[in-house]
Amino acid sequence: MNIEAVKAIYRFEMARARRTVFQSIVSPVISTALYFIVFGSAIGSRITEIEGISYGSFIVPGLIMLMVLTQSIANASFGIYFPKFTGTIYEILSAPISSFEIVLGYVGAAATKSLILGLIILATAHLFVPLEIQHPFWMLAFLVLTCITFSLFGFIIGVWADGFEKLQIIPLLVITPLVFLGGTFYSISMLPPFWQTVSFFNPVVYLVSGFRWSFFEMADVNVWLSLGMIGFFLALCMATIWWIFHTGYEIKD
Amino acid sequence: MQKENTNQSVIQIENLSKSYPPDFKALNKINLEIKHGEIFALLGPNGAGKTTLISIICGISNPTSGRVLVNGKNIISDFRATRAIIGLVPQELTTDAFETVWDTVSFTRGLFGKSRNSAHIEKILRQLTLWDKKDDKIMTLSGGMKRRVLIAKALSHEPDILFLDEPTAGVDVELRKDMWEIVRGLQKTGVTIILTTHYIDEAEEMADRIGIINKGELILVEEKASLMKKLGKKQLALELQEKLKKVPKTLKKYKLELVNNGNCLIYTYDTKAKHTGITALLGELSEAGIKFKDLNTSKSSLEDIFVSLVKETT
Numbered sequence: 001m002n003i004e005a006v007k008a009i010y011r012f013e014m015a016r017a018r019r020t021v022f023q024s025i026v027s028p029v030i031s032t033a034l035y036f037i038v039f040g041s042a043i044g045s046r047i048t049e050i051e052g053i054s055y056g057s058f059i060v061p062g063l064i065m066l067m068v069l070t071q072s073i074a075n076a077s078f079g080i081y082f083p084k085f086t087g088t089i090y091e092i093l094s095a096p097i098s099s100f101e102i103v104l105g106y107v108g109a110a111a112t113k114s115l116i117l118g119l120i121i122l123a124t125a126h127l128f129v130p131l132e133i134q135h136p137f138w139m140l141a142f143l144v145l146t147c148i149t150f151s152l153f154g155f156i157i158g159v160w161a162d163g164f165e166k167l168q169i170i171p172l173l174v175i176t177p178l179v180f181l182g183g184t185f186y187s188i189s190m191l192p193p194f195w196q197t198v199s200f201f202n203p204v205v206y207l208v209s210g211f212r213w214s215f216f217e218m219a220d221v222n223v224w225l226s227l228g229m230i231g232f233f234l235a236l237c238m239a240t241i242w243w244i245f246h247t248g249y250e251i252k253d
Numbered sequence: 254m255q256k257e258n259t260n261q262s263v264i265q266i267e268n269l270s271k272s273y274p275p276d277f278k279a280l281n282k283i284n285l286e287i288k289h290g291e292i293f294a295l296l297g298p299n300g301a302g303k304t305t306l307i308s309i310i311c312g313i314s315n316p317t318s319g320r321v322l323v324n325g326k327n328i329i330s331d332f333r334a335t336r337a338i339i340g341l342v343p344q345e346l347t348t349d350a351f352e353t354v355w356d357t358v359s360f361t362r363g364l365f366g367k368s369r370n371s372a373h374i375e376k377i378l379r380q381l382t383l384w385d386k387k388d389d390k391i392m393t394l395s396g397g398m399k400r401r402v403l404i405a406k407a408l409s410h411e412p413d414i415l416f417l418d419e420p421t422a423g424v425d426v427e428l429r430k431d432m433w434e435i436v437r438g439l440q441k442t443g444v445t446i447i448l449t450t451h452y453i454d455e456a457e458e459m460a461d462r463i464g465i466i467n468k469g470e471l472i473l474v475e476e477k478a479s480l481m482k483k484l485g486k487k488q489l490a491l492e493l494q495e496k497l498k499k500v501p502k503t504l505k506k507y508k509l510e511l512v513n514n515g516n517c518l519i520y521t522y523d524t525k526a527k528h529t530g531i532t533a534l535l536g537e538l539s540e541a542g543i544k545f546k547d548l549n550t551s552k553s554s555l556e557d558i559f560v561s562l563v564k565e566t567t
Contacts, residue, residue, distance in 0.1 A: 002333070008363025012352075019351060087347030091406070094311040095364040096336040248315060 005097045009105025010112075013079050017113050024075075025117060028067045032121045035063055036128045039185055050187050051218050056129035061212040062184030063125065068118045068143065069150050069179055069204070073171050076110035076154030081161050099245030103155060110151035111144070118143050131215070138223075139214035145230050146207055152237035159244055178204045183212075188220040203229055262286040263414060263445050264310065269319035271305055271469075279305045281469040282319065287414075292436065292446045294460035294477075296453065296559055302469040303449040304344060307416050311341045323414070337366055340412030344419040344449075346399045350392040354383055357391060358405045365410035377405045380435065397428045404435070415439060417448040421455060433459060453559055457481075467563050480558065489520040489531060491538070492547040501541050507534050518545075 017024045040056040050058045083089040092102060125131060133139050161167040182204030188196055199205050200221070210226025213219035219226070243249070264287035271280040280302045287293050297303050308314040310321050312332060321328045323335035349357050358374050378384045381401045386394060391402060400420070407415060417436070421429040436446055436459060450456055456463055457477070464474045473480075496515040507530065510519040518538075522529040538545070 002366045004363045004366045004368055008360050011363075012356075012360050015356070016351075086349065087343075087345055088349060090311075090313055090341070090343055090347060091361060091364060093313045094336060094339070094341050095361075096333040096366055097364065098333075 002095075002097050002101050005095060006101050006105045006108070009092075009102070010109045013075075013106060013109030014112065016079075017075075017109075024071075024113060025120060028071055028117055029120055029124055032063055032067060032124055033128075035059070035066075036125070040128065043185070050190070051216075053216050053218065054129065057131055058187075058212075058216075059185055060122070060125045060129065060131060061215050062182075062208050064118050064121050064143070065146065065182075065204070065208050065211055066179045066184050067121055068114045068146055069175060069207075070171060071117050072110055072114040072147050072150035073154035073157060073175060075113050076107055076151040077158035077161065077167055077171075078154075079106045079110055080155055080158035081167055084158075099241070102245075103152070103241055107148065107151045107155050110154060111147040114147040114151065115144060118147065133215050134217045135214040139211065142207070142211045142214055142226075142230070145234065146211070149230060149234040149237060152234070152241060156237060156240050156244070159249070178202050179208075183208045183220055187218075203233060206230065261289045263289045263324055264447075265322040265325075266306075266310070267320050267322075269306070269309065269321060270317050271302075271309060271314065272317045278469050280309075280316075283466075283469075283471050285464060285471060285474060287445060287447060288462075290440065290443050290445055291461040292440055292448065292459050293462050293464065294456035295447065295449045295464045295466060296456055297449070297466035298563060301466045303466055304418055305469075306466070307341070307418050307447070307449065311339055311416060312336055333366075337410070338413040339416065340407035340410065340414070341416045342400075342403045342407045342418060342420055344422065346396060346403070348391045348399050348402055350390070352391055353388050354378065354391060354394075354402055354405070355387040357402065358409050361406040362409040365412075367410045373411065374405075374409060377408050380438075381405050382431075397424045400424055400428070400432075404432070408439075412444065414445045414447070417446065419449055419451065421450070421452065429455075465559060465562055472562055481552070486521055486523060486557075487529075487550055487552050489522065489534075489548060489550050491518040491520070491545040492516065493518060494544040494546045497543065501543075503541060504534070504537060507537075518543075 036056065036059075039059060043055060047055045049055065083092060122131075157167065157170050181199065182202050183199070184204075188199045188205060188209075191199060206221055206226040206229035209220040210223050210230070213223045213226070264285075266283050266285040269280055269283040270278065272278050283302075283306060295303050295306070305314060309316045310323070310328060312328065312335075323339065326334050328335045352360070355374065355378070358377065359369065362370065362374065375384070378387055381404060383398070383401050383405055386398060391399060394402065404417075404420070420436075421432055424432070433455070436448070440446055448455075448459065460477050462474065463477050463480055465472045493516055497511055497518070498515060500509045500511050500518070507520055510521075511517070512519055520531070520534055522531065
């Protein structure tokens with residue numbers, strides 16, 4: 001195993017985050033604070049509690065997921081797309097590194113950044129609303145698994161994209177609507193039966209539900225099903241990346 | 254430290270082909286051996302397949318068929334061992350923009366599996382006169398400086414084999430000369446160098462052996478000296494005292510060319526021939542009453558050889 005190469009990629013990506021700290025950390029934190037103000041005040045004044053949890057506290061896990069999902073994808077996709085765009089990918093391809101090590105470096109860094117961001121948002125949320133985490137281990141497990149899975153997904157998008165438009169299209173047109181409709185700001189049980197059924201086809205519902213369970217022991221779906229879904233998505237992303245490197249898709253001639 | 258310099262081949266390319274759909278053959282059954290410690294120049298016009306060949310050896314492209322061995326190891330099944338000893342300076346100025354010179358060179362060293370070594374990075378940066386720029390962001394550097402950064406990156410992991418793809422394209426004369434010096438210095442330490450170039454004088458100046466590639470086929474591989482000797486022709490230019498209207502019939506067998514408005518006679522002869530015919534020509538010129546005020550000889554350049562070979566295969 002070429003540990004030095006993994007460290008080099010990891011350090012390079014983390015250095016990029018430090019250089020763009022406003023974009024990487026400050027901006028998502030400000031967005032989260034705005035969500036608290038807008039949703040917490042506007043909707044929270046009408047829906048005071050959901051299943052015994054104050055509305056402000058209820059939306060915290062969903063908000064963290066929203067930010068972690070979008071930032072994992074953005075970080076990982078940009079991390080691998082940018083060398084393709086500038087041509088510096090030649091270095092990665094000509095270095096004595098396996099595809100596993102490349103993924104470990106890029107995805108590891110993207111997931112680390114998202115994890116840090118998730119924890120910062122959690123701390124920020126704590127300033128606005130009272131929070132008590134019922135299952136801290138599972139909270140962390142869900143957070144880490146989501147960071148890794150969606151960083152892998154972002155890596156796939158970065159490999160697939162051949163322009164900045166393609167880089168943005170999946171996060172903007174697919175991920176953001178799925179997250180907003182995935183029970184971030186409400187409980188699925190509040191929807192009419194038809195829309196409840198539709199919602200269960202949204203994979204984000206399972207992530208938010210499982211994560212919320214770790215906070216409040218309340219969930220829209222069984223927690224093991226949530227864990228199974230994230231495990232399935234993780235396996236799917238890993239299989240896709242294996243195929244990408246096996247075939248050289250969009251990376252090698 | 255001086256490395257061992259043998260005549261062993263470090264790279265063996267066997268029946269290497271690369272095709273692109275629908276039916277474009279970028280490389281067609283290339284067979285080539287690169288010897289340890291030599292400077293090998295690969296010449297060819299645009300689109301001949303030079304960069305494709307380098308890209309395959311370095312792992313950037315996959316071959317369609319054939320195989321490449323580096324130090325006896327297959328570049329695909331044993332990629333870690335082969336890539337670890339290869340450095341590549343690409344043709345395009347593909348660099349990061351926001352990184353500093355020091356960071357980007359250190360990054361490459363890490364990628365190639367080497368632990369941090371500030372002393373080595375400092376040595377390279379000083380050698381390439383980049384030391385003063387070590388904390389500068391790459392985007393602030395000139396094109397020539399960026400080219401030096403690419404060389405520094407390629408040397409950061411102390412490679413045994415260095416590929417230079419058009420290393421002096423777009424750089425000024427001074428930098429070109431500097432680079433030649435650097436390349437010669439590297440060769441002295443035992444590094445094998447393979448360079449592609451458009452500048453024939455660069456190959457003529459630097460190379461031990463020359464390969465000419467055209468339309469994906471290796472037309473010729475030859476020691477530079479013997480290539481020049483074998484294919485090189487010399488010309489004798491005689492500056493006449495009086496203008497000639499045409500070459501006298503008695504001198505027809507010498508196939509003389511009358512140039513410069515009849516003021517100069519050109520005689521082309523083969524350097525490998527036992528008798529060049531110069532003595533006889535000068536005697537017959539004297540008999541014909543043609544006097545000259547000056548004469549000089551010139552050797553055909555590698556460029557002439559290259560152009561004639563490429564023309565033959567086109």
